[in-house]
Amino acid sequence: xxxxxxxxxxxxxKSGTSVKIECRSLDFQATTMFWYRQFPKQSLMLMATSNxxxxxxxxxxxxxxxxxxxxxxxxLSTLTVTSAHPEDSSFYICSASxxxxxxxxxYNSPLHFGNGTRLTVT
Amino acid sequence: AQSVTQLDSQVPVFEExxxxxxxxxSSSVSVYLFWYVQYPNQGLQLLLxxxxxxxxxxxxxxxxxxxxxxxxxxxxxxxxxHISDTAEYFCAVTKDDKIIFGKGTRLHIxx
Numbered sequence: 212x213x214x215x216x217x218x219x220x221x222x223x224x225k226s227g228t229s230v231k232i233e234c235r236s237l238d239f240q241a242t243t244m245f246w247y248r249q250f251p252k253q254s255l256m257l258m259a260t261s262n263x264x265x266x267x268x269x270x271x272x273x274x275x276x277x278x279x280x281x282x283x284x285x286x287l288s289t290l291t292v293t294s295a296h297p298e299d300s301s302f303y304i305c306s307a308s309x310x311x312x313x314x315x316x317x318y319n320s321p322l323h324f325g326n327g328t329r330l331t332v333t
Numbered sequence: 334a335q336s337v338t339q340l341d342s343q344v345p346v347f348e349e350x351x352x353x354x355x356x357x358x359s360s361s362v363s364v365y366l367f368w369y370v371q372y373p374n375q376g377l378q379l380l381l382x383x384x385x386x387x388x389x390x391x392x393x394x395x396x397x398x399x400x401x402x403x404x405x406x407x408x409x410x411x412x413x414x415h416i417s418d419t420a421e422y423f424c425a426v427t428k429d430d431k432i433i434f435g436k437g438t439r440l441h442i443x444x
Contacts, residue, residue, distance in 0.1 A: 215376070217376070220374070253436055253437070254423060254434040254435055254436045254437055255377070255423070255434045256434075257432070304376050304377070306376070306377075322379065322432065324369075324376030324377040324378070325376045326374070326375045326376045327374065327375060327376050329374065
């Protein structure tokens with residue numbers, strides 16, 4: 212079945228540094244990928260929609276200059292947390308769906324999620 | 334207004350007992366409904382979905398959910414839980430071409 216790989220699974224970084232998270236669709240092409248953030252004991256919040264070959268679409272309240280998204284190919288999207296601060300510590304999850312372009316994306320094929328990245332900023 | 338509400342943040346249940354995880358949605362959103370499961374430190378996996386048709390939806394791992402339009406609910410059920418069902422369960426709806434997740438319910442299986 213369709214698989215989405217996310218790397219790294221855990222990362223600890225110092226305040227002020229930048230961290231890059233990769234999201235790959237392993238056996239399908241994804242023109243659109245989605246990035247979520249999950250706070251402890253809370254739901255997933257959609258941060259942005261990553262579009263291959265074009266700029267990402269950010270949700271209201273998400274700083275695009277802080278959370279840089281690059282979707283360089285049909286199988287890879289990256290999220291870079293720039294100048295990370297302790298409040299950026301969170302669980303970040305990506306998702307993708309074969310051949311779909313909407314975040315609902317589940318009418319015919321399910322949305323596949325990566326295993327997430329636990330970011331801790333010290 | 335919140336689009337989806339999970340009334341219980343945590344549900345303890347004995348192994349082999351039945352369980353119901355509650356989910357209510359806002360009637361203002363389109364009625365595409367989903368349940369996802371998240372195991373510790375992992376991403377989400379689709380359990381089941383309701384798009385149209387039969388209101389009783391069967392999913393993986395023995396779970397099922399019933400869409401109730403009059404009560405705007407989509408509760409998740411399993412007749413007999415196993416220790417491996419310990420996880421966080423998220424109800425989700427589509428709104429404006431996006432998925433909106435509930436806050437999740439942690440299912441805690443007691444031995």
